[in-house]
Amino acid sequence: MSANITWHASSISKSERRLRNGHHSFVIWFTGLSGSGKSTLANAVAGRLFDDHLQSYVLDGDNIRFGLNKDLGFSERDRKENIRRIGEVAKLFVDSGSVVLTAFISPYKEDRRAVRELLKADEFIEIFVKCSIDECEKRDPKGLYQKARNGEIKAFTGINAPYEEPDKPEMIIDTEHFTIDQCVNQIIDYLKANKFI
Ligand SMILES: Nc1ncnc2c1ncn2[C@@H]1O[C@H](COP(=O)(O)OS(=O)(=O)O)[C@@H](OP(=O)(O)O)[C@H]1O
Numbered sequence: 001m002s003a004n005i006t007w008h009a010s011s012i013s014k015s016e017r018r019l020r021n022g023h024h025s026f027v028i029w030f031t032g033l034s035g036s037g038k039s040t041l042a043n044a045v046a047g048r049l050f051d052d053h054l055q056s057y058v059l060d061g062d063n064i065r066f067g068l069n070k071d072l073g074f075s076e077r078d079r080k081e082n083i084r085r086i087g088e089v090a091k092l093f094v095d096s097g098s099v100v101l102t103a104f105i106s107p108y109k110e111d112r113r114a115v116r117e118l119l120k121a122d123e124f125i126e127i128f129v130k131c132s133i134d135e136c137e138k139r140d141p142k143g144l145y146q147k148a149r150n151g152e153i154k155a156f157t158g159i160n161a162p163y164e165e166p167d168k169p170e171m172i173i174d175t176e177h178f179t180i181d182q183c184v185n186q187i188i189d190y191l192k193a194n195k196f197i
């Protein structure tokens with residue numbers, strides 16, 4: 001922690017921003033293997049929220065690694081730092097009154113729990129995007145499983161790096177047995193039923 005720093009309270013509060021936007025602000029945290037459908041679902045849900053005039057923003061693993069986190073690789077240490085920073089960014093978005101949808105593998109339980117603890121109970125929804133490694137490998141949208149099998153990627157999640165499934169996520173979305181539309185509807189229904197939107 002740096003020395004000689006002081007916290008400045010914002011002149012506009014989170015509740016004032018929520019009131020102006022006309023909706024709650026919170027994080028929808030998608031976690032799952034590469035190719036499980038995190039980005040697809042985050043973007044599709046964001047599209048539905050946009051159509052309903054809600055302020056929302058998607059933070060996506062690949063994109064964030066082009067900028068903010070371009071100094072990080074895929075060692076355990078770097079993945080942890082990746083998720084720590086995204087947790088802090090997500091919290092800022094919540095403070096700004098937005099719904100933030102994150103699409104990171106976030107393989108470690110401990111890191112996801114740390115993000116949960118940054119936020120209030122009604123500000124964090126963890127969604128486990130469930131899909132078997134076989135199906136993810138069959139989809140292989142970026143050809144990365146093939147590369148990992150060929151030994152071109154050393155620590156690839158699910159092949160030779162761990163993925164820890166959540167014990168008690170708010171939602172489990174099974175992308176192997178439901179279509180994209182069905183999955184999006186399940187998420188929107190959950191948000192409505194629990195008064196998030
Ligand atoms: N070694 C290795 N393991 C897993 N994934 C890899 C790796 N190298 C590159 N990629 C690509 O990076 C995306 C995952 O980045 P994340 O920031 O979500 O990963 S993590 O949460 O820090 O584990 C991941 O994107 P998704 O497929 O969208 O999950 C891959 O495209």
Ligand SMILES: Nc1ncnc2c1ncn2[C@@H]1O[C@H](COP(=O)(O)OP(=O)(O)O)[C@@H](O)[C@H]1O
Binds near residue numbers: 032034103139175
């Ligand atoms: N029910 C589903 N939900 C999400 N994606 C699905 C589903 N069924 C098939 N897919 C396909 O699986 C792939 C998932 O890729 P992507 O969203 O990039 O995954 P991730 O972000 O987890 O790496 C896409 O090609 C998508 O069209």
